[in-house]
Amino acid sequence: MITVALTKGRLFKDFTDYLENNDLTQYIKPLSEETRSLYTVVDNVKFIFAKGPDVPTYVESGVADIGIAGSDIIAEDKFNILNVSQLPFGDCHFSVAGLPGQGEMKTIATKYTNVASKYFREKKMDVSLVHLNGSVELAPLLGLTDGIVDIVQTGNTLKDNGLIEYEKIMDIHARLIANKRTFYTKEDEIYKFLTEIGVF
Ligand code: PRP
Numbered sequence: 001m002i003t004v005a006l007t008k009g010r011l012f013k014d015f016t017d018y019l020e021n022n023d024l025t026q027y028i029k030p031l032s033e034e035t036r037s038l039y040t041v042v043d044n045v046k047f048i049f050a051k052g053p054d055v056p057t058y059v060e061s062g063v064a065d066i067g068i069a070g071s072d073i074i075a076e077d078k079f080n081i082l083n084v085s086q087l088p089f090g091d092c093h094f095s096v097a098g099l100p101g102q103g104e105m106k107t108i109a110t111k112y113t114n115v116a117s118k119y120f121r122e123k124k125m126d127v128s129l130v131h132l133n134g135s136v137e138l139a140p141l142l143g144l145t146d147g148i149v150d151i152v153q154t155g156n157t158l159k160d161n162g163l164i165e166y167e168k169i170m171d172i173h174a175r176l177i178a179n180k181r182t183f184y185t186k187e188d189e190i191y192k193f194l195t196e197i198g199v200f
């Protein structure tokens, strides 16, 4: 049995779309069931459904052997994992955004304080960060901060809240990550699964 950590967020939809587009039907039904269960088993693969930032934590400890995580998560925190390869879905990017006509940004709200502070430090910009846990687009709308650093995928969340992108920070992709030990001790099972889903 191998354990695969997936996220419950939008990357989950990107992964199931990928399975559908590639006719990987054996996994689609069990992964799409309407249930509050946090795991499902298909043959000898156990899928667990975790919050995005927790996927590397499960993989690092070895209770999950491999995982699918956004590169945003890996950029934000350090994990002792194998960052195996880029996957062909989950593309989006980090941007600085705010209200149109916003002048110099002195305060920024974000879930990604490490990514944001590195970016502003490299640009030699003196910016104070406010950490929020989500829906960060509210911050400039309400005047909590001058702008945000956040993920942009379709751009709809910015558009629907009257915000615009000022600068792109970096591209984001889904990544295959693996436990440093079990990636080798369970090599055959992992390789079989990855081949089956067309990743290797
Ligand atoms: C993410 C991200 C943006 C939005 C980007 O939020 O933080 O708000 O998606 O996607 P879009 O460009 O396609 O609109 P999410 O809905 O995951 O929730 P959260 O910010 O509350 O965590």
Ligand code: MG
Pocket (backbone or CB within 6 Å): 134, 135, 136, 157
């Ligand atoms: Mg959001």
